[in-house]
Every structure is written in C-alpha cells, then in structure tokens.
Amino acid sequence: MTDAPRERPLSPHTTIWRWHLTMATSILHRASGCALYGGGLILAIWAMTLAAGPEAYGTFKAVMGSFPGKIVMFGLTLATFYHLAKGIQHLIWDAGHGYNLKTATMGAIATIAFAIAATLAVWIIAAMTGAL
Template identity: 45%
Template sequence: MAGATRPQRPLSPHVQVWRWHVTMLTSILHRVTGVALYGAALGLALWLMAAAAGAEVFGPTHEFLLSPIGQVALYLIVAAVAYHLANGIRHLVFDSGAGLQPADASTSAWFAIFFAIAAPIGLWALVTFGG
C-alpha cells in the first residue's frame, strides 16, 4: 500500500497512545467486579451450606464475617454489586441503541462510579443508624 493514497481512517486503539477515558475504566471495572462477584456468590453458597450444617459450623463463618477483614470484604462486595448493577443497567440502555454518544456515555459512566461509592456508604448508614 502506498502511503500517499492511504485514507485518513481512525486507527485502532493502542495502549501507549490511547487517551485515557472514563468509559475505558467502566468497561474494565465491569469485568473486574463481575469476576469478583463470581467469588462472592460462591461465598454466599458456602454461607448457606454453613447455615444448613448447624451452629458449630456456622459459628466460625459468622465470626469471620464480623471480623474486620470480613466486614471490609462485605463492604467491598456491596460496592461491587452496586457498580455491576449500575453499569449493567447502563449496558442494557446501550443495547437499546440509546446513550452511545461519547458525552452521554461519559456522563452515565461517572454516574455508575458515583453509585458504586455512594451505595455502600448509604447501606452502611442505614444498617448502623436506621431501623
């Protein structure tokens, strides 16, 4: 191909020269939280089995969840659920063909990130101070 006749098409993304964009982060985070929630759901299955196994098996499981590590893990799981939920809804909207303009996609991306930060704080406040 002669360089002179090459059309000025957009080039495919290349990691080193790709301008950082928030929609890039939301895409990666969707997959990362998805894989993390895979682990969390297996944990839920184990928790249910521990409850069925009886108090002597459930006790240590429960102690772990109440420990600082367990509490941090649960907090992060809630954040991952919130993110995957918000961004999942965003993707369902994309599937309908709406919201794909770069400006709209960036706005909704920031909303998904905001929701992932706000939702676990909200739930923590509700559990601690509410009801």
C-alpha cells in the same frame, strides 16, 4: 508455495488506546462481575455452614464479622451496586442510545456516584440498625 496463515492484525489493546473514563468503567464492570463470583462462593459457604449446624455457622459469622470480613463484604456491596448501574448503562447502549461522548461520560460518572452512594447508604443503615 505454502499455505501458511497470513498475519492478522491485532485488536486494539489498552496499551494503544488513550485511557478515558468510559473505558475504565467498562473494564471495572468486568472486574466487578468477577468479584461477584467470589461473592457467590461466600454465599454458598454461608449456606453450607448454616446447614452444618450452630458451631460451623458461628465460625462463619466470626470470620465475616471480623475487620477483614467486613472489608470483603463492603467490597462486594460496592461491586454489586457498581455492576448493577454499569449493566443498566450497557442496556441503554444495547438499545442504541447514549453513545455521544458527553452522554457516555456522564453515564460513567453517574454509575460511579450511584455505586458509592448506594453502598454507603446500605452500610450506614446497617450500622444504625445494629447489623454490623
């Protein structure tokens, strides 16, 4: 008789579960966290170019001020506000509240709505003040 490991059941996977809004927003929370790591790298590059002098900083400003750079910054703004809002919903869940399906779905909708509204507000204000 061998002591071979027993087959363990696999955890449910996205191919097994029926997709729903709270599942999608939870996955997007992880994705937005990963995007924020990229934002941290951009912040580090900003600091290095600032310390390197006016020429390096000018190049950084030119790259980030270009259309692709603005798209990246818009995405990072959206990721920041989304991650913040979804993190608050996770804190509410950690406190043992908001598990009712209707409440959880409304929280997911509120998370998305807040992220979009806050992102648009920041970018509109930036455009109005000449920061773009």
